Amino acid sequence: MSHHRTAYEDILRAAGHRVTRQRIQILDAVCEGEGHTTLAAVYVRVRRHAPTIDLSTIYRTLRLFTSVGLVICTTSPFGEDLYEMANPIDHHYHLLCRRCGAQQEIAGSVLGALFAEIEAASGFEVDGDHLVIGGVCGACRARQP
Amino acid sequence: MSHHRTAYEDILRAAGHRVTRQRIQILDAVCEGEGHTTLAAVYVRVRRHAPTIDLSTIYRTLRLFTSVGLVICTTSPFGEDLYEMANPIDHHYHLLCRRCGAQQEIAGSVLGALFAEIEAASGFEVDGDHLVIGGVCGACRARQP
DNA sequence: TTCCTTGCAAAAAGTTTGCAACTGC
DNA sequence: GCAGTTGCAAACTTTTTGCAAGGAA
Numbered sequence: 652m653s654h655h656r657t658a659y660e661d662i663l664r665a666a667g668h669r670v671t672r673q674r675i676q677i678l679d680a681v682c683e684g685e686g687h688t689t690l691a692a693v694y695v696r697v698r699r700h701a702p703t704i705d706l707s708t709i710y711r712t713l714r715l716f717t718s719v720g721l722v723i724c725t726t727s728p729f730g731e732d733l734y735e736m737a738n739p740i741d742h743h744y745h746l747l748c749r750r751c752g753a754q755q756e757i758a759g760s761v762l763g764a765l766f767a768e769i770e771a772a773s774g775f776e777v778d779g780d781h782l783v784i785g786g787v788c789g790a791c792r793a794r795q796p
Numbered sequence: 797m798s799h800h801r802t803a804y805e806d807i808l809r810a811a812g813h814r815v816t817r818q819r820i821q822i823l824d825a826v827c828e829g830e831g832h833t834t835l836a837a838v839y840v841r842v843r844r845h846a847p848t849i850d851l852s853t854i855y856r857t858l859r860l861f862t863s864v865g866l867v868i869c870t871t872s873p874f875g876e877d878l879y880e881m882a883n884p885i886d887h888h889y890h891l892l893c894r895r896c897g898a899q900q901e902i903a904g905s906v907l908g909a910l911f912a913e914i915e916a917a918s919g920f921e922v923d924g925d926h927l928v929i930g931g932v933c934g935a936c937r938a939r940q941p
Numbered sequence: 942t943t944c945c946t947t948g949c950a951a952a953a954a955g956t957t958t959g960c961a962a963c964t965g966c
Numbered sequence: 967g968c969a970g971t972t973g974c975a976a977a978c979t980t981t982t983t984g985c986a987a988g989g990a991a
Contacts (some may be wrong), residue, residue, distance in 0.1 A: 669965050669970060680847060705973050710956065712971095730871040733813025746920045751934060755920060765910055774934025775891045775900060785926065814945060814990050850948050855981065857946095 666719045676701055681722055682795055686754045687733035687745060687783065720781045728785030742780055748788035756787065803868055811864045822857045823847055826867055831899045832878035832890060863922065873930030884921055893933035900933065 658679060660670050663718035679698040681688060694709045713734055717721035723737045726749055757777070766777040804823060804844035805815050825841040826833060839854045858879055868882045872892055887904035904924070909923040 664966095667970090670946095671971065673966070673972070699822055703973070704908060707957075707974085708972060726873050726875040728871050728923065730875065730877065733877065739910070744919070748874070748915070748920075749923065755917070755918060757914065761913075765907070768906075769891070769902065773891070773900060773902075774937065775893075775929040775931055776937055777891075777929055778873060778894065781930065784922055786922040792921060794920065809991095812945095812962065816990070818947070848948075851980095852949085852982075853947060 662721055668715065668719070673697075673701065673704060673708055673765055674712055674715075676704070677709060678716065678721070680712070681713075681734055681736055684735070686700050686756075687725065687727070687735045687747075689731050689733060693734065723780060725781045725783050727783045733783060744779075745783045746788070747783050747785050748791055750787055750791040753788050753790070807864055807866055809869070813860065813864070814872055818842075818846065818849060818853055819857055819860075821849070822854060823861065826858075826861070826879055826881055829880070831901075832870065832872070832880045832892075834876050836876060838879065868925060870928050872924045872928045878928060889924075890928045891933070892928050892930050894930050895932055895936040898935070900931050 663670055663674070666683055677693060677696050680693045684692065690709055692712060693713065694704075697704050697717065707755045711723070712720065717724045717734075720737055723735050724732055726737070727733050729749060731749070742763065743756045744759065744762050746755040746757060748754075762782070763779060766779050769775055808815055808819070821842050822838060825838045828841055828867055829837065835858060839849075839851055839860065842849050842854065846910055858869070860868065862869045862879075865882055868880050870878045870880070872878050874892070874894060878881050887908065888901045889904065890902040891902060892898075893900075906923060907927070911924050
């Protein structure tokens, strides 16, 4: 569990929401994902400990977490929504392999500089904390170019 | 119509497919889009000239065009699939405003250099011709920061 | 004529909503 | 106890598929 219990409880309560068993389990499942996870993967993970939880609860809860800023939702270049624990300090981007699904982080500073440049040139402010770049990872390319 | 009739007909026939009225109309609709267009927008545009065309034909045809390389399909950061005429010569990327939907191109050379750097450092080959970056455009930011 | 393609209808997949029972506070 | 939350079922939306009639080569 990589989230601090008190911190997320405070965030929920401060926004007028309750801390329930299901919400704790869903947040744990997002943490377990380590990086970006799909809603379906969260569902499977939670069901291992709570076999009666409903998909609609996952939908509602992930939307809630996103709206209070506990979790970030990104659309991958392959069309899936990916969820990840929000971390306001450590900005970074992801490379996602379209063949094997492996994820790789790249430091925020690299792309961040470029985004600043784009903003200066065109006024366009990039959604920097929401970026997943698709492609093929080194291992898959070695296997089949 | 920005596509050359003979060129796309040859591409289709070479791959063993037929050139039909519907396919021409759908390709025209993608061209009219000027930049990235959604499937729904293509449907609406085609229906103006061919009121009986079915949505399933749009789905099937856009997939066909994508598979033979006539059209490129990209997933926007907001989860919609966007279609655009393939142009093997002019590589470029798009900035897409999440508030007003405005599109803006940025030259391929800017990001291309960065992608080459990423590839050199990590072996990860970026899907460069499939990239749409989300954010807020200058006009919208001026209106409401 | 041959076989690919289309329109229509139905099915499948993914997501949202209404509501009674339940539970955090 | 009150109000927010959950599980279940049903509704909705989006996408795919089966098939008979129509059309390109």
